[in-house]
Amino acid sequence: MSKKxxxxxxxxEERNIAAVIAGIRACCDIDIVVIDDGSTDSTTxxxxxxxxxxxxxxxxxxxxxxxxxxxxxxxxxxxDILLQMDADGQHKPEFIPxxxxxxxxxxxxxxxxxxxxEANQYETGPLKTFAIKLFRQIIRTTTGENITxxxxxxxxxxxxxxxxxxxxxxxxxxxxxxxxxxxxRFGFRIKEIPVAMLPNPQARSMHRGAITITYYFFKVxxxxxxxxxxxxxRTVEGHGGKP
Numbered sequence: 572m573s574k575k576x577x578x579x580x581x582x583x584e585e586r587n588i589a590a591v592i593a594g595i596r597a598c599c600d601i602d603i604v605v606i607d608d609g610s611t612d613s614t615t616x617x618x619x620x621x622x623x624x625x626x627x628x629x630x631x632x633x634x635x636x637x638x639x640x641x642x643x644x645x646x647x648x649x650x651d652i653l654l655q656m657d658a659d660g661q662h663k664p665e666f667i668p669x670x671x672x673x674x675x676x677x678x679x680x681x682x683x684x685x686x687x688x689e690a691n692q693y694e695t696g697p698l699k700t701f702a703i704k705l706f707r708q709i710i711r712t713t714t715g716e717n718i719t720x721x722x723x724x725x726x727x728x729x730x731x732x733x734x735x736x737x738x739x740x741x742x743x744x745x746x747x748x749x750x751x752x753x754x755x756r757f758g759f760r761i762k763e764i765p766v767a768m769l770p771n772p773q774a775r776s777m778h779r780g781a782i783t784i785t786y787y788f789f790k791v792x793x794x795x796x797x798x799x800x801x802x803x804x805r806t807v808e809g810h811g812g813k814p
Contacts, residue, residue, distance in 0.1 A: 580657070599668060653728050680760045685720035687703075
């Protein structure tokens with residue numbers, strides 16, 4: 572039987588984290604690990620009171636760094652499968668079994684929960700819509716993969732993938748389309764399944780302000796460029812891609 576955990580990167584999510592953990596508990600029995608990325612509120616206290624294990628960064632290190640902390644913890648604790656979801660309540664926990672299924676059944680290495688595979692009421696702002704369409708096209712052009720939701724953080728990974736992500740090439744701030752291209756380049760199998768998501772309850776975004784948005788696009792495109800020009804195009808046999 573596979574040993575599974577859920578990691579939840581969180582920063583100043585005291586309003587939402589208890590409900591997220593309760594929602595997970597209501598639909599499955601699984602270990603929950605919250606990575607508190609330097610919160611200045613009561614996120615850590617509430618998450619622990621809600622029954623999650625908490626790993627706390629002493630200061631904010633970025634979304635990618637928080638994920639990588641979770642990957643390293645899962646690797647050190649010998650988990651076989653890892654599911655990641657956001658702390659703001661957008662990811663509906665009832666889809667957790669559907670995300671776990673294809674990885675448990677060895678159909679693929681990574682499952683991405685997509686808001687856009689089926690018709691739904693989820694709406695994105697103009698900038699987010701532009702980024703999603705642009706990243707879809709870049710992924711399709713560079714890999715041939717048709718990924719409908721390249722910015723989805725609702726994902727399930729097998730051990731070979733999250734072990735791969737503990738290495739230095741994993742982006743410490745904005746893992747989006749760049750990571751999908753990296754996974755394809757190294758031979759991992761990716762699958763999307765339809766999920767429903769809720770709007771952010773506080774209408775917050777990681778990408779606010781002209782400087783932050785410009786930096787986000789710069790870092791993602793730089794990471795894509797570096798991935799594409801890397802000479803070690805090895806497949807990760809022993810890490811996990813196709814032999």
